[in-house]
Amino acid sequence: MAEKLYLGLDIGGTAIKAGICDGEGRLLHAVEGPTEGGEGAERILQNAARCARRCVEESQYGWDRIAAVGAGVPGFLDAVRGIVKFSPNLPLAGFPLRDRLAEALGKPVAVGNDANAAALGEAWSGAGRGVASCVLYTLGTGVGGGIVVNGQLIEGFTGMGGELGHMKVVPDLEAIQCGCGQKGCLETVSSATGIVRMARGAVERGDRTSLALVENLTAKDVFDAAKAGDEAARRIIERAALYLGKSMALVAVIVNPELFIIGGGLSQAGEFLIEQVREAFRKCALERAQEGVGIVAAALGNNAGVVGAAGLARRLAS
Amino acid sequence: MAEKLYLGLDIGGTAIKAGICDGEGRLLHAVEGPTEGGEGAERILQNAARCARRCVEESQYGWDRIAAVGAGVPGFLDAVRGIVKFSPNLPLAGFPLRDRLAEALGKPVAVGNDANAAALGEAWSGAGRGVASCVLYTLGTGVGGGIVVNGQLIEGFTGMGGELGHMKVVPDLEAIQCGCGQKGCLETVSSATGIVRMARGAVERGDRTSLALVENLTAKDVFDAAKAGDEAARRIIERAALYLGKSMALVAVIVNPELFIIGGGLSQAGEFLIEQVREAFRKCALERAQEGVGIVAAALGNNAGVVGAAGLARRLAS
Numbered sequence: 152m153a154e155k156l157y158l159g160l161d162i163g164g165t166a167i168k169a170g171i172c173d174g175e176g177r178l179l180h181a182v183e184g185p186t187e188g189g190e191g192a193e194r195i196l197q198n199a200a201r202c203a204r205r206c207v208e209e210s211q212y213g214w215d216r217i218a219a220v221g222a223g224v225p226g227f228l229d230a231v232r233g234i235v236k237f238s239p240n241l242p243l244a245g246f247p248l249r250d251r252l253a254e255a256l257g258k259p260v261a262v263g264n265d266a267n268a269a270a271l272g273e274a275w276s277g278a279g280r281g282v283a284s285c286v287l288y289t290l291g292t293g294v295g296g297g298i299v300v301n302g303q304l305i306e307g308f309t310g311m312g313g314e315l316g317h318m319k320v321v322p323d324l325e326a327i328q329c330g331c332g333q334k335g336c337l338e339t340v341s342s343a344t345g346i347v348r349m350a351r352g353a354v355e356r357g358d359r360t361s362l363a364l365v366e367n368l369t370a371k372d373v374f375d376a377a378k379a380g381d382e383a384a385r386r387i388i389e390r391a392a393l394y395l396g397k398s399m400a401l402v403a404v405i406v407n408p409e410l411f412i413i414g415g416g417l418s419q420a421g422e423f424l425i426e427q428v429r430e431a432f433r434k435c436a437l438e439r440a441q442e443g444v445g446i447v448a449a450a451l452g453n454n455a456g457v458v459g460a461a462g463l464a465r466r467l468a469s
Numbered sequence: 470m471a472e473k474l475y476l477g478l479d480i481g482g483t484a485i486k487a488g489i490c491d492g493e494g495r496l497l498h499a500v501e502g503p504t505e506g507g508e509g510a511e512r513i514l515q516n517a518a519r520c521a522r523r524c525v526e527e528s529q530y531g532w533d534r535i536a537a538v539g540a541g542v543p544g545f546l547d548a549v550r551g552i553v554k555f556s557p558n559l560p561l562a563g564f565p566l567r568d569r570l571a572e573a574l575g576k577p578v579a580v581g582n583d584a585n586a587a588a589l590g591e592a593w594s595g596a597g598r599g600v601a602s603c604v605l606y607t608l609g610t611g612v613g614g615g616i617v618v619n620g621q622l623i624e625g626f627t628g629m630g631g632e633l634g635h636m637k638v639v640p641d642l643e644a645i646q647c648g649c650g651q652k653g654c655l656e657t658v659s660s661a662t663g664i665v666r667m668a669r670g671a672v673e674r675g676d677r678t679s680l681a682l683v684e685n686l687t688a689k690d691v692f693d694a695a696k697a698g699d700e701a702a703r704r705i706i707e708r709a710a711l712y713l714g715k716s717m718a719l720v721a722v723i724v725n726p727e728l729f730i731i732g733g734g735l736s737q738a739g740e741f742l743i744e745q746v747r748e749a750f751r752k753c754a755l756e757r758a759q760e761g762v763g764i765v766a767a768a769l770g771n772n773a774g775v776v777g778a779a780g781l782a783r784r785l786a787s
Contacts, residue, residue: 227757284626298723305618307725308602311758314722319715319753322640331755397637404632405616405723407625435637437649439545440629 155218155468158206158258159460160199161265162224164188164240167199169206170454171217172461176276178454180210192246200255219259221463222252223268223456227310233262236310261463265456267304267313269414269449270297272459277450278412285410286402287449288315288395290417293330294338298406305406316342318398337398341391343370343417349387358383374420388420389427396431403432403440414449421448473536473786476524476576477778478517479583480542482506482558485517487524488772489535490779494594496772498528510564518573537577539781540570541586541774545628551580554628579781583774585622585631587732587767588615590777595768596730603728604720605767606633606713608735611648612656615777616724623724634660636716655716659709661688661735667705676701692738706738707745714749721750721758732767739766 154174161168163186170181184202187194199222207214226238233249235241253260263271270287279285279299289295294316298305305312316338317331326335327348339345350373354363360383365372376384399411411432413425429446436444451458472492479486481504488499502520505512517540525532544556551567553559571578581589588605597603597617607613612634616623623630634656635649644653645666657663668691672681678701683690694702717729729750731743747764754762769776 300618300623301621303619303621305623305724307758308727308762309725309757309760311722311725311755314725314755314758317722317755317758318719333755401636401719402723404629404635405720406623407627407629407632409626437629437632437635437651439627440625440632440635442627444626 153216156212156216157461157464157468158203158217158220159268159457159462159464160203160220160222161268161456161460162186162195162199162222162241163265163456164225167202168457169202170457170461171206171210171212172458172465174465176272176280176458176462178458179212180206181454181457182206182209186241188241192243195241195243196248196251196255199252203256217258218468219261219464220252220256221261221263221268221460221465221467222248223263223265223460223463224248225265228262228264230263230306230310233260235262259467261467263304263306263460263463264297264310266295267297267306268459268463269295269455270299270313270459271304271462272451272455272457273412273414273449274299274302275462276458277455278447279410282409284406284408285412286313286315286399286406286408287412287414289415290342290413291415292342292344294342295415298408300406300408315398315402318401320394320398320401337394340394346370346373346387346391346417349390350384353383353387360384370417371419374423378423388424392424392427393431395428397435399428399432399446400436400440403436403444407440409444411444411446412449413446414455418448471534474530474534475779475782475786476521476535476538477586477775477780477782478521478538478540479586479774479778480504480513480517480540480559481583481774482543485520486771486775487520488775488779489524489528489530490776490783492783494590494598494776494780496776497530498524499772499775500524500527504559506559510561513559513561514566514569514573517570521574535576536786537579537782538570538574539579539581539586539778539783539785540566541581541583541778541781542566543583546580546582548581548624548628551578553580577785579785581622581624581778581781582615582628584613585615585624586777586781587613587773588617588631588730588777589622589780590769590773590775591730591732591767592617592620593780594776595773596765597728600728602724602726603730604631604633604717604724604726605730605732605773607733608660608731609733610660610662612660613733616726618724618726633716633720636719638712638716638719655712658712664688664691664705664709664735667708668702671701671705678702688735689737692741696741706742710742710745711749713746715753717746717750717764718754718758721754721762725758727762729762729764730767731764732773736766
């Protein structure tokens with residue numbers, strides 16, 4: 152019998168990616184289509200199903216080879232009932248995504264949070280391959296995360312497992328309000344949004360910095376300036392790295408993973424960022440909890456979500 | 470065939486407890502003997518084996534009913550090789566406890582950290598029975614912990630999973646040195662030692678408190694004074710509860726357990742302490758991560774360790 156294959160769907164704010172993986176998490180074929188979230192939940196469903204079918208049709212594999220389908224979605228899910236509880240960017244609240252996708256595609260379907268799916272992808276066939284436990288930080292507009300221990304996602308009682316961006320790690324005196332309503336969350340500092348906010352603050356304060364000349368500041372501008380030796384930019388990146396390291400020191404005495412993986416847009420800064428995070432972690436973490444623990448860049452890039460979604464499918468069908 | 474039974478050994482600083490559990494985690498029979506740790510590792514081994522044999526002999530069950538043996542030990546273990554790496558109170562560093570116990574008793578043996586074993590015990594047949602995921606805080610001389618998700622302990626890469634006492638949660642300005650070498654660890658505030666230290670500080674500062682009249686202050690004295698309305702004592706307990714709640718707010722966005730369980734000596738303060746911890750958790754935790762999450766007292770008391778050790782054995786034999 153031919154090896155079972157798994158189809159992953161990464162349903163994002165603007166695009167849907169569909170991909171076929173083998174049992175080792177190798178991405179064999181992938182296609183992309185639009186989400187059209189503004190057109191409502193039914194349109195998202197249609198587009199996801201269309202993207203999934205097209206992926207298989209354009210590949211060299213038949214539908215009968217697909218054992219199950221997995222879908223990763225931004226937001227909170229009721230994984231047991233397969234219903235989206237809340238999605239910040241898509242009109243999917245209350246939508247029974249799992250059952251409707253299963254009906255549309257005629258396959259068993261698993262659904263999960265997109266950051267958790269990405270962690271599962273990295274653990275399965277990315278930077279965490281062969282590692283017993285790993286924690287993914289996704290540094291983008293916000294800070295997402297996912298935790299995999301012995302191949303199992305720690306999704307949590309209400310789906311809040313691995314919500315690392317909402318660890319309160321910034322001291323009260325320096326803490327600012329987070330979108331979640333709390334103050335001092337990691338993502339107020341260590342996300343692209345946080346870095347841009349700190350850079351604007353430096354410019355407004357009149358700090359001597361080349362960033363004052365940049366229009367429409369982005370996190371990449373701040374990284375570029377820091378790499379070029381701009382002192383104010385350097386301090387901002389150092390601060391983003393410091394709180395990442397502090398949060399990892401906490402995770403290290405709770406989950407004590409073998410590996411921390413840094414993904415998302417900011418991870419494109421590469422070793423420049425990661426070396427500073429390692430330094431902060433070394434200073435802040437209990438010695439025994441950092442012994443042999445690595446901090447590395449994600450390996451799957453934008454494919455982590457679709458591979459992990461296929462990983463969700465594999466859990467169903469194996 | 471008769472139901473399989475499991476023998477647990479809780480090897481403590483002064484006493485060893487042995488107990489027989491059934492497959493539901495019910496403690497059927499238990500005995501205690503001395504550890505005699507001062508006499509070296511071989512003596513500890515002999516005493517543990519003797520205690521185990523005596524437990525079975527004095528029970529109504531035969532050795533043939535015991536499917537496997539588990540042992541919980543204070544300290545850090547190499548769970549894969551079954552070797553004690555470090556124990557704060559017992560001369561067991563480097564001792565191959567698993568293999569030597571298996572040789573002495575003629576049964577398969579599993580070993581684990583005592584706080585993790587206690588968490589497994591509470592999850593199996595104590596306060597966490599029937600709950601998908603729970604986190605135990607053991608409040609005694611220090612603060613220990615253990616995390617159980619879907620019946621599995623999160624032991625961690627180097628055995629540091631659930632070392633909740635070493636979460637740095639106290640802000641730098643108020644932080645004092647912990648025995649681990651770090652500053653600001655939870656256990657500097659929320660352990661018996663921490664509470665007594667804060668009480669001594671209040672007396673030395675000349676705060677108006679009934680504690681000034683107490684010789685050889687204990688944490689129980691501080692709880693009693695707080696319950697009786699002593700303002701200084703009340704503030705100390707409030708602070709211990711606050712940092713417990715803050716640490717739980719962090720655990721809630723990492724592991725997002727269904728239940729927090731408070732055990733150890735300090736849990737004898739009961740609802741007086743736990744209600745304050747709930748209050749702090751409610752204030753500090755992200756709303757979605759506290760939905761439906763409980764904070765309750767441990768149910769197995771001093772038997773959590775021996776029941777959990779039997780639970781370690783069950784993992785081997787099932």
